Amino acid sequence: MNFNIYDFSFYSLSFFSVIGAIGAVLSRRIFYALASLLLTLISIAGIFILFDSEFLFLIQILIYIGGILTLIIFAAIFLNLYNVYNDEKKSFGYWFGFLIAAIFSSFMIYLIYNESKFFNIETERVGNLISSKKINEIGKELIERYIALFHLFAIFLLAAVIASASLARKEKN
């Protein structure tokens, strides 16, 4: 096994994304959690650009970090969450969720790691990867082949905007 720069980049990016996810889940302060989520999202964008898929890199940065993460930060500021919640007791739900996550994840990682023939996953290398689509090919395919889906999601986004505006409106009296 020759260890080269691709391997090193993939392993370090996945390490940082897992570290960021752990921080986002376990942190007691909301802004530290959001910064950790930023680390995770940037690492995943790095994985996209490492396997030369520039369009996904772009929309991961633009929409996820520029749009969604900013929206969540806005919500945290708007709801006055500077000092967060210390009313977390180790309830039934805590151990239940911990148990479910631990058992399920260890079982699935065992399955993926050992019995990959069960899923018909043979280990293919990056050398014979399928090259990813360029931006103009994606646009063409979106307009020609998946035009109905495209319009459906446009209507969906419009409905989401109207719904959020009408939900957040302050009612008279």
Place this chain on the structure above:
Amino acid sequence: MTSISLQHFLILSFILFSLGTYAVIVRKNILVALIGIELILNAANLNFFAFSKFKNYQFGELAIIFVIIIAAAEAAVALAIFINLYRNFASINPDKANTMKE
């Protein structure tokens, strides 16, 4: 070339998925639950990406675009719901919103 295979992607995305599930089930802060949902959607994106790379799954890269659209819409509506929740219960602990018991 490299020795990264499909299994590496699947293990990484499963770790992210289970951390997101943990956040959704356990945390009492509803914003952290939203962060967990984002983690779950990112794990799904990684799986779509890996299968479009290694298995010639043509729809994969377009599916990521649609997943991101869903995530944006969900974040917008969730923000509005949180503002209403905070206005009515003065807290974003979902356990405080228990008026259906009465």
